[in-house]
Amino acid sequence: MIHESDEALAERLATAAGVILLSLQASGEFEGKALGNAGDARANAMLMHELRTARPDDAILSEEEKDSVTRCSFSRVWVVDPLDGTREYSEGRSDWAVHVALAVDGVPTVGAVALPGLGLTLTSGAPKPLAPANVPPKMLVSRTRPAAEAVFVAEKMGAELLGMGSAGAKAMAVVRGEADIYLHTGGQYEWDNCAPAAVAAAAGLHVSRVDGSPLVYNCANPYLPDLLICRKEFAAEALRLAAEFVAAE
Known part of the structure; x- marks a missing residue:
């Protein structure tokens, strides 16, 4: 079995969480604050399950999980926000995101940020050249x-x-x-x-x-x-x- 790299894992999970959130948003099952709460919970449940399965020896810090300082004894910790921008998500805007990152010895080493409303996932594993600066900035x-x-x-x-x-x-x-x-x-x-x-x-x-x-x-x-x-x-x-x-x- 081919081992999935940390970069590929972060990208896959951030993108998959975005799919869950978009599907829930489109379903009409919830509205307003209830939509944001449900989205947080469902995306978080998937992310926690997949990370614990794929990286059982790593610690996890998620906004939606009860924290424990025992994670500080780990070199590798996954830092997750299942839904960044709950208000924007609940309002049907596109400026919300999913964050999946790996910090190693305190350094943000691997990251994937999904922008599901735009159909994009940006990752540390595949950076693209920067565009010219805006004038004025x-x-x-x-x-x-x-x-x-x-x-x-x-x-x-x-x-x-x-x-x-x-x-x-x-x-x-x-x-x-x-x-x-x-x-x-x-x-x-x-x-x-x-x-x-x-x-x-x-x-x-x-x-x-x-x-x-x-x-x-x-x-x-x-x-x-x-x-x-x-x-x-x-x-x-x-x-x-x-x-x-x-x-x-």
């Missing part, structure tokens, strides 16, 4: 609550603000060339950004915390409040301006 922010820090940085850089839903959708918009900078300071967890970070890093983008330090995964507390994913030519200025905003507060 485009900066992604929450469509409902843009962070003051991101707005400040965008104004200083002369960047155009682009509102979008889930973290995965925003990060992949940078990978796909629709935008250039994703600066987030509003609070996230490891499952919100591990797969996007892995895919973005493999594509050749800058990936870090907003203070420039590395993103570290499989921590006892999975809260990971901020990140910067952007084209490398914008990284130094974005980090400098973010620090300037913090110093002025």
Whole structure:
């Protein structure tokens, strides 16, 4: 039997979860918040079953599972968000995602981000060349609550603000060339950004915390409040301006 690589496993499972979510959405069985809850549960059940079967010796951190710090004793941990952007999914929008990632010794090593509403799955195993930068640069922010820090940085850089839903959708918009900078300071967890970070890093983008330090995964507390994913030519200025905003507060 041919062993399935970590990259292929992540891509297969993220895509399959997307199929489940699209089918549920189309069924009309649920609406609104109930649709999001059902989608989270069904996608998570499949992902947990498949990961435990395919990688029984690895740990798993999922938004939809009860967490245990025993995972911190594992070198390899799968970090999963079965439905990133529940609100957007429930509203029938396309800016939601499925995240399946593998962190090895705290490093986001393998990632797949499915964008089922767009029929795409982007992976760390098959990065595509980056498109040319947008002129002026485009900066992604929450469509409902843009962070003051991101707005400040965008104004200083002369960047155009682009509102979008889930973290995965925003990060992949940078990978796909629709935008250039994703600066987030509003609070996230490891499952919100591990797969996007892995895919973005493999594509050749800058990936870090907003203070420039590395993103570290499989921590006892999975809260990971901020990140910067952007084209490398914008990284130094974005980090400098973010620090300037913090110093002025």
